[in-house]
Amino acid sequence: MPFHPNGLARAALRLRPAAFAGTFVALLMTVAIVSACGILLESGARASVPPTRYAQAPVVVAADQEIRWRAGSGEGAYEESVRVPERARVDAALLERLAPLGRAVPDVVFPVRGGAGSAVEASGWGASAFTGAALAGGRAPGAPGEVVLGTGSGFAGDRVSLDTPVGKREFRVVGRAEGTGVWFSDAEARALSGHPGALDAVVLFDADPERVRAAVDGRAQVLTGAARAVDPRLAGARELLIGLGGSFGGTATLVAVFTAAATVALSVGQRSREFALLRAVGATPRQIRRIIATEALLVAPAAGVLGCVPGIGLAAWWFGQLQAKGAIPGGVELTVSWIPLVSAAGAGLVTALLAGWAAARRPARIRPGQALAAAAVERLRPGWIRTPLGIAALAGGTACAGLAATSGGEDAANAALGVVMLFMLAVALLGPLIARACASVLGFPLRAGGASGSLAAANSRAHARRLASAITPIVLAMAFSSTLVFLHTSEERAVRQQQEAGLLADHVISDPPADLRGGVAVTRTSVLAMLGTGAERRFQSASAQGVAGDVTTVQDLGVREGSLAALRPGTVAVDRSVAESAHLGVGDRVELRLPDGVPANPEIVAVYTRGLGLGQVTLPAADLTGHTTAGRATELLIRGPVSAGLGPAMSTSDWTTAQNTDREVNAWANTVMAAVLGGFAAVTAANTLVMTVLDRRRELRMLRLVGSTRRQVLRMLRWEALLIGGAGVTLGSAIALATLFPLTKAVTGAPPHIPPVLYASFAAAALTLGLAATTLPARWSLRRGACSV
Numbered sequence: 113m114p115f116h117p118n119g120l121a122r123a124a125l126r127l128r129p130a131a132f133a134g135t136f137v138a139l140l141m142t143v144a145i146v147s148a149c150g151i152l153l154e155s156g157a158r159a160s161v162p163p164t165r166y167a168q169a170p171v172v173v174a175a176d177q178e179i180r181w182r183a184g185s186g187e188g189a190y191e192e193s194v195r196v197p198e199r200a201r202v203d204a205a206l207l208e209r210l211a212p213l214g215r216a217v218p219d220v221v222f223p224v225r226g227g228a229g230s231a232v233e234a235s236g237w238g239a240s241a242f243t244g245a246a247l248a249g250g251r252a253p254g255a256p257g258e259v260v261l262g263t264g265s266g267f268a269g270d271r272v273s274l275d276t277p278v279g280k281r282e283f284r285v286v287g288r289a290e291g292t293g294v295w296f297s298d299a300e301a302r303a304l305s306g307h308p309g310a311l312d313a314v315v316l317f318d319a320d321p322e323r324v325r326a327a328v329d330g331r332a333q334v335l336t337g338a339a340r341a342v343d344p345r346l347a348g349a350r351e352l353l354i355g356l357g358g359s360f361g362g363t364a365t366l367v368a369v370f371t372a373a374a375t376v377a378l379s380v381g382q383r384s385r386e387f388a389l390l391r392a393v394g395a396t397p398r399q400i401r402r403i404i405a406t407e408a409l410l411v412a413p414a415a416g417v418l419g420c421v422p423g424i425g426l427a428a429w430w431f432g433q434l435q436a437k438g439a440i441p442g443g444v445e446l447t448v449s450w451i452p453l454v455s456a457a458g459a460g461l462v463t464a465l466l467a468g469w470a471a472a473r474r475p476a477r478i479r480p481g482q483a484l485a486a487a488a489v490e491r492l493r494p495g496w497i498r499t500p501l502g503i504a505a506l507a508g509g510t511a512c513a514g515l516a517a518t519s520g521g522e523d524a525a526n527a528a529l530g531v532v533m534l535f536m537l538a539v540a541l542l543g544p545l546i547a548r549a550c551a552s553v554l555g556f557p558l559r560a561g562g563a564s565g566s567l568a569a570a571n572s573r574a575h576a577r578r579l580a581s582a583i584t585p586i587v588l589a590m591a592f593s594s595t596l597v598f599l600h601t602s603e604e605r606a607v608r609q610q611q612e613a614g615l616l617a618d619h620v621i622s623d624p625p626a627d628l629r630g631g632v633a634v635t636r637t638s639v640l641a642m643l644g645t646g647a648e649r650r651f652q653s654a655s656a657q658g659v660a661g662d663v664t665t666v667q668d669l670g671v672r673e674g675s676l677a678a679l680r681p682g683t684v685a686v687d688r689s690v691a692e693s694a695h696l697g698v699g700d701r702v703e704l705r706l707p708d709g710v711p712a713n714p715e716i717v718a719v720y721t722r723g724l725g726l727g728q729v730t731l732p733a734a735d736l737t738g739h740t741t742a743g744r745a746t747e748l749l750i751r752g753p754v755s756a757g758l759g760p761a762m763s764t765s766d767w768t769t770a771q772n773t774d775r776e777v778n779a780w781a782n783t784v785m786a787a788v789l790g791g792f793a794a795v796t797a798a799n800t801l802v803m804t805v806l807d808r809r810r811e812l813r814m815l816r817l818v819g820s821t822r823r824q825v826l827r828m829l830r831w832e833a834l835l836i837g838g839a840g841v842t843l844g845s846a847i848a849l850a851t852l853f854p855l856t857k858a859v860t861g862a863p864p865h866i867p868p869v870l871y872a873s874f875a876a877a878a879l880t881l882g883l884a885a886t887t888l889p890a891r892w893s894l895r896r897g898a899c900s901v
Contacts, residue, residue, distance in 0.1 A: 134803035135464070136415050138375035141792055142368040143419025143460045144426060149364055150452025151427035153357025159350045161443035163340040165221075166313070169242040171321050172335040173210065173328060174313040174342050175200035179640060179705055183650055194651050195347045197638035198707035198741045201310035202332045204302070209327055214319030217241055217298075219312050220305045222743055224294055225275040225625075232262070234276070234294040236301035242315050245295065250287025253297045259283040264292040275625050277306035277743030306743030310708075313342065341443075349440040356430075360785055363533065367592070367789060369463050371585060371796045374540065376467035378581045378803060380404060401469065408464035416457030423456060424448055430784065437777050502541030509534030513854050531855075532595050535847040539587050543580030550839040551579060564824050568831035582804055582836045583843070585797030586878050590844025593790035593874060595851050598866050599859075600782040602852065603724070606860035610670075610725025611768045617666040617749035619761040624748040631750035632661035635736050639729050641686075642703035643693040651705060654690055657727035658736035658745075666749035667726060674698040674718035676730075684714040685730040687723020688861070691716070704729070706739040724860060794881055801836070801885035805829070809893045822894050829890045830883060837882035841875045 166172050177200050178193045210216045217238045223231040237252045237260060239245070245262075253260055259272065270285050274294065281304070289295065302308045316324060325334045335342065380387075387400055431446045512531045539546060551569065617631070624633065635658035640651040663669070664676050672688065679685055684702060696702055696716060704712040712735065723729075733745070754761045762770070815825050852864040 134799050135376050135379045136411050137799050138372045138796060139412055139415035139460045139464055140419040140422075141795055142372040142463065143416045143456045144421075144423040145368040145788070145792055146361075146365050146459050147420050147423030147452050147456035148426040148430070149357045149361025150455055151357070151424065151446065151448055152353050152430065153361055154449060154452055155427075155431065155444075155447040156350045156353025156355075156357055158447045159346060159353060159440075159444045160338060161341045161343050161346055161441055163338070164343075164443075165243060166315065166335075166340040166342060167242075168244060169315040169317075169340060170336070171214075171316040171319050171324055172313050172340050172342065173202060173206065173316065173324065173332050174335060175202045175709070176333050177342075177344065177347055177709075179651055179709055181651065183648075192650055194640060194653070195351060196705065196707070196709040197640065197653060198739075199312065199344055200709040201307065201312055202314060204309050204311050206328065206332065207311065207314055210314055210316060210319075210324065213316060213323055213327060215317040216319075217315045217317070218302065219315055220301050220307075221312055222277055222301075222305045222741075224304075226272065231623075232292060232294050234274075234296065234301065234304070236298035237295040238298045239315075240289075240295070241317070245289050245291065245293065248288045248290050250285075253286055253295060253300070255297065256300050257281075257283055258286045258297065258300075260287040260289050260295040261285055262289050262291050262293040276304045278304055280625065307738035310738065343441060343443075345441045346444070349444050352434065352439055353431075356781075364789060364792075365459070366533065367536075367588065368792060369459060370537075370540065371588065371793065372460065372463050373467035373470075374581060374584065375796065375800060375803070376408070376464050377470065378800060380468055404468040405465060408461070408468045412461040412464040413457065416460045419460065420453045420456065423453070426788075433780070433784075434777075437780065439777055498541045499545070502538050502545075505534050505541060506538035509538060509850070513850050531851045532591050532847060535850065536584075536588055536591060539843060539847070540584050543584055544577045546843070547577070547580040547583055547839070550583070550843075551835065564827040564831055568828045568835065571828070571832060578804055579836065579839075582797070582801050582882075583840045585793050585800055586837060586840025586882065587844040587847065589790045589793035589797060590841055590874060590878055591847040591851075592793065593786045594845065594848035594866075594871070596782050596786035596789070597870065598848065598852055598864055599855060600779055601867060601870070602856040602862070602865040603860055604779070605865040606856075606862055607725045608768060610722040612764075614668045614670065614722040614726050615666070615749075615764045615767070616668055617751050617764060619750045619754050620764060620767040621748040621750065621754070621761050622746070624745060630755050631748045632659055632663055632666045633733060633745035634659055634747040634749055635733055635740060635744070636727070636746045637707045637736065637740050639707060639731075640705035640709075641690055641694065641729065643690065645695050652693075654687075654728040655723070656707075656729040656731060658731045658733040660733035660745065663730065666751060668722070669718075669720035669726060669730065670722040671718050671720045674716070676718050678717040679730065679732060681732050681734045682714055683717045683732070685718035685720060686716055687728040688719055688721050689723065689859070690728050691719045706736065707741070708739045710739055721861065794877075797840075798881055798885040801833070801882060802889045805886055805889040806893065812890065812893055816894070825894060826887065826890060829886050833882040833886035834879065836886075837879040840882070841878050844878075845871075845875075 163169075178195050180191055180193045182189050183192045184190050204218070207216055207218050218236065219239050221233055221235045224234040225231050235243075237245075240252075247260070248263060250260065259274070261272065271282060272285055273280055273282050283296075295301075296304060302311070321334055321336050328334055333339075387403075390400060390403075427448070428446055431440070434440045435442065435444070509531055512534060621631075637656050637658070638653050639656040641654045642649055643652050644650055659679070663679070669676065669685070671685075674685070676685055684704070686696075686702060690702070691697060694702060698716055698719060701713050701715050704714065706712050714731070714735070718730075720730075750761070812825055815828075816822065849864070852866075856862060856864040
């Protein structure tokens with residue numbers, strides 16, 4: 113009778129579907145994770161918003177909103193770019209250069225405030241040619257001191273006092289326009305904007321775009337069509353989505369594929385007796401491999417199709433939450449195409465095939481006469497491929513952790529997940545050896561549990577590979593969740609401590625008037641600093657503050673070198689993280705890009721230690737004038753009583769709380785990433801434990817036949833589950849600590865902050881998961897009695 117491997121595979125799947133349930137669940141979860149990250153990545157790459165302000169502008173000349181530079185050296189040099197923190201502008205001299213090519217309209221947009229304090233967008237009346245603003249009454253402004261008010265702006269009267277970036281001014285109302293906004297003459301709008309030498313954009317009518325590009329000569333971007341959607345938030349949304357889908361998605365994909373492969377290998381390994389019997393009755397190695405490949409081809413496509421459904425749901429929920437929190441503009445839409453879905457399903461299929469092929473190598477190549485004997489005994493000898501690779505991964509993780517300790521800021525943060533991955537890879541490759549060591553160490557306290565505990569310890573030592581397959585997902589869940597969550601708690605605590613210790617002011621006034629008096633005015637923004645050395649030099653974002661007045665009266669920045677008394681235009685004070693990363697000190701010059709991308713090279717006059725909470729770069733306010741979008745101070749710090757007319761003041765404690773609220777998006781993102789990775793690992797751990805217990809039904813019933821009570825068998829399994837959970841929590845915590853200590857030292861300058869209650873909840877969840885995933889299927893298996901073996 114001919115032997116048909118494909119028919120045998122189909123029959124096994126039809127008659128014993130439960131044997132493939134674990135593999136199906138693992139592949140389904142893998143496809144869900146991969147497809148969700150792929151959808152976010154594609155949405156970021158294709159993110160766009162329709163032109164709004166410039167929808168009726170044929171050609172727009174605007175500044176490039178990214179800084180580009182050459183990184184690396186020699187033949188390995190490459191171009192890198194980073195988004196400017198605020199709006200980059202074009203030189204006003206371009207207006208005269210472009211005027212002969214067509215009708216050129218300068219555009220500047222800036223906020224103004226009336227007596228009620230509410231901000232309104234202001235611009236020149238020339239912008240009405242492309243924004244569609246139309247007079248509802250009166251005339252257009254033409255002379256200094258004239259203004260047109262929007263009917264929905266909330267201003268009334270023939271004269272109005274407006275707080276502009278250059279101070280309060282009185283204006284005569286000469287007209288009214290539909291909508292909200294304030295319009296001045298083009299010349300006065302440029303003067304009031306705070307940056308008269310720079311324009312937000314130049315709009316051209318009746319001009320040839322190619323001639324405009326030739327005239328611009330690379331000094332600005334010439335935008336037409338969909339590219340006219342100049343929205344600074346769009347670049348940030350693209351960066352966020354590509355970061356989530358690419359960087360985090362790559363890590364999540366590796367984790368998902370890795371755990372799915374381990375589950376497939378476990379499923380194949382559990383059926384070693386079946387494959388041994390087939391070899392004993394004459395099946396060839398090629399036929400065994402065909403059986404496993406056919407099973408993968410039957411299970412993986414169905415898991416891929418069904419896995420795309422929760423993947424789309426996860427991506428839609430994640431995208432919607434980011435949009436609701438303001439991290440993504442409302443006009444950006446989630447892109448769901450066939451590319452990430454087919455790629456995810458293909459990744460699941462390839463994973464199943466490769467994992468099945470690797471797991472089938474031993475049962476396929478063993479001699480038929482030795483097959484049944486080999487299937488009955490677990491191989492104790494460490495693999496000659498896995499062990500060297502595991503040692504190499506362990507050494508690599510240790511080296512990367514040391515590198516993170518010597519790096520600073522963003523470089524150290526980017527290294528965190530890589531360190532976890534290397535240590536996790538080491539645990540997976542060295543799993544049997546680690547499991548045997550854990551069983552030996554934790555077996556001593558297990559023996560105190562009587563016969564059940566002793567039997568659990570003996571079982572664990574004898575079946576180290578089975579133990580390793582159960583421990584690894586718990587290690588994964590504990591390590592990733594702890595690293596992501598406790599990194600945030602450590603940074604949050606350091607920020608709060610630095611703010612509470614460094615803020616000497618009694619009151620903080622947010623968004624003060626432009627002509628403020630008393631206190632120290634602070635402009636909070638971000639700059640780009642050139643950090644690193646040699647081929648690793650690159651611009652990185654750093655929080656910054658511009659101060660007008662003696663900052664030492666309202667802030668204690670923790671100066672450790674130099675003096676803030678020397679802070680004047682052309683100089684800068686930096687946090688120790690910036691100084692260490694750039695290998696600079698007092699007297700050196702640091703390469704900066706101001707908020708609008710303008711180059712600056714100030715001299716360092718002080719290095720301080722509380723930049724994480726108060727600002728990593730401190731500049732004189734004069735050096736930021738004309739380089740921020742708001743064009744004015746964002747805060748006024750006051751010691752003592754608050755003078756009348758400065759607006760509502762908040763206490764420093766309220767200010768600290770408000771600053772923490774502003775970081776809620778980052779906290780939420782970290783929590784979601786931890787939940788995605790930790791949740792996936794938890795499901796995989798439960799899936800693996802259930803598969804392991806169900807595969808031991810013959811063993812459990814044998815124990816019942818030789819006289820063990822149902823209660824004794826369940827107690828033995830509980831001890832095994834506690835050993836698995838305890839080993840997983842211990843190893844996962846060790847990996848997290850090995851990552852967190854150098855990382856938090858580089859980012860915050862302090863050891864990690866691990867809230868005991870939060871950590872205890874993680875450990876309790878891991879132990880509870882292990883107990884539930886072991887006890888429930890065991891109860892089901894024993895319920896059928898010990899009548900059959």
